Amino acid sequence: MQREELARLLEGGLSLEAIGRRVGRHPSTVSYWLGKHGLTANGAPKYGRESAIDIADLRQLLDRGLAVTEIAQRLESTPSRIRRAMKKAGLASRQERNRRLVRAALARGDRVAALVCLHHGPCDHVLEGRGSYRCMRCRSERVAEHRRRLKRMLVAQAGGCCVVCGYDGHPAAFDFHHLDPSQKSFELSLRGVTRSARALRAEARKCVLLCARCHAEVEAGVTSLNVSVLA
Ligand SMILES: [Zn+2]
Ligand SMILES: [Zn+2]
Known part of the structure; x- marks a missing residue:
């Protein structure tokens, strides 16, 4: 759709839905055209904001192990919109992914599994106790912190x-x-x-x-x- 025609419809106060009905296209398509031509929709930018979630960005942040709430902040969206976009694109959250990977690793009897840590992203996790894997980097950081605490205590003493x-x-x-x-x-x-x-x-x-x-x-x-x- 041409920029001039779109601009004219917008000036006439038409919403995305109204323009969509007039040209026989979905409002999200109209929103896409608006973005392409650098135009702003009238009224509530419902469709505009939802379609603004970049799936490639979303996938990348999920791969890094970020929580949905944090992703929402980074992409200037809301957790519910992020979840909807994930569902639509067939993307799993960190927890869902880990659950699947843990099941597979346990079934194979792996001592070390590549899971996604909330703090460290994708990294090796080691089997501890009954069927739970722990991030090796989190674990070594904890050991190091424990040692530093002990040293402080001994030096003070x-x-x-x-x-x-x-x-x-x-x-x-x-x-x-x-x-x-x-x-x-x-x-x-x-x-x-x-x-x-x-x-x-x-x-x-x-x-x-x-x-x-x-x-x-x-x-x-x-x-x-x-x-x-x-x-
Ligand atoms: Zn970790
Ligand atoms: Zn000295």
Whole structure:
């Protein structure tokens, strides 16, 4: 349909529905023409907004694991319109997709399944317990956060500063130095095996807190620990 004719009908105050009836086409088609010619519909832009959802964009956001509410925000639409567009285009939500993938993975007996995480998008999930898969990235982030918390707690318990130079900065910059190496049960690096907080606290009590630089100097024998610290 020509731009001039459309513009004339719009100026006459006709709605998308009215124009559609007049030219024997669906209002969404009229809306498409309007968009093409850069014209704006009269009255409620119902059809205009619904047809404005770009299916390619929608598919891409769904593939990334975004929730319907978030997709609605990004595409400046509403969750119900997004759901309708998904249904029309045969697109599944993250949960629906995951349910299908989990059923298939369990049936095959896979230990690792490629599912879509709410936080990380598509990534490997590992089978945990009875038939539930957990995002491996979420899991390692949780372990890392747990370790950081433990380290903060141990550093605070050990006085929060280097016994040699007094540095009291970031917990990551501290080491636990065993005063009596024969008493050492394990290294307190917190990198390897996860131990109970109680075992870690007990081990930390056999140590002094050193900043990484002083620790390296003590180990190299160029700095000696003050005797009063050892008492
Ligand atoms: Zn995750
Ligand atoms: Zn120091």
